[in-house]
Amino acid sequence: MITQDVSRELEQVITQLSKxxxxxxxxxxxxxxxxxxxMPALISTIxxxxxxxxxxxxxxxxxxxxxxxxxxxxxxQVKELTQRLAAIEAKLQ
Known part of the structure; x- marks a missing residue:
């Protein structure tokens, strides 16, 4: 199972509310x-x-x-990069 650390986001939100x-x-x-x-994580964090x-x-x-x-x-992503490459190539010609 993959996890994501949300501590920084929580800290930013709480700090902003305090400010x-x-x-x-x-x-x-x-x-x-x-x-x-x-919810249990939010409660214990607060x-x-x-x-x-x-x-x-x-x-x-x-x-x-x-x-x-x-x-x-x-x-x-490939489609976007292809379009960007075509635009760059057009500028160079």
């Missing part, structure tokens, strides 16, 4: 996160921050993309 004068709550933090973090002003390391499981998704992504 805005807002008390970090589960709802406010969850609303600003781009990653999906389980408690830790309130007690010691630090965010513990939090990792969440990341769903691995299917082979079809990976192929589609690679095909889109």
């Amino acid at each position: 805005e004068g807002k008390e970090p709550t589960v709802a406010l933090v969850k609303a600003r996160l781009t990653s999906s973090v389980p 408690k830790s921050w309130k007690n010691s002003q630090r965010v513990p390391k939090v990792e969440v499981a990341v769903k691995e993309p299917s082979q079809i998704d990976r192929i589609n992504e690679l095909e889109a």
Whole structure:
């Protein structure tokens, strides 16, 4: 299983809320996160921050993309790079 460290994002969100004068709550933090973090992890992170002003390391499981998704992504990248290369070649001529 692949995991992703979301500690930095959590810390940034909590710090930003504090700078805005807002008390970090589960709802406010969850609303600003781009990653999906389980509720128990959010609760323990906010408690830790309130007690010691630090965010513990939090990792969440990341769903691995299917082979079809990976192929589609690679095909889109190849298409974009081909277009960019054609534009560069046109400028050089």
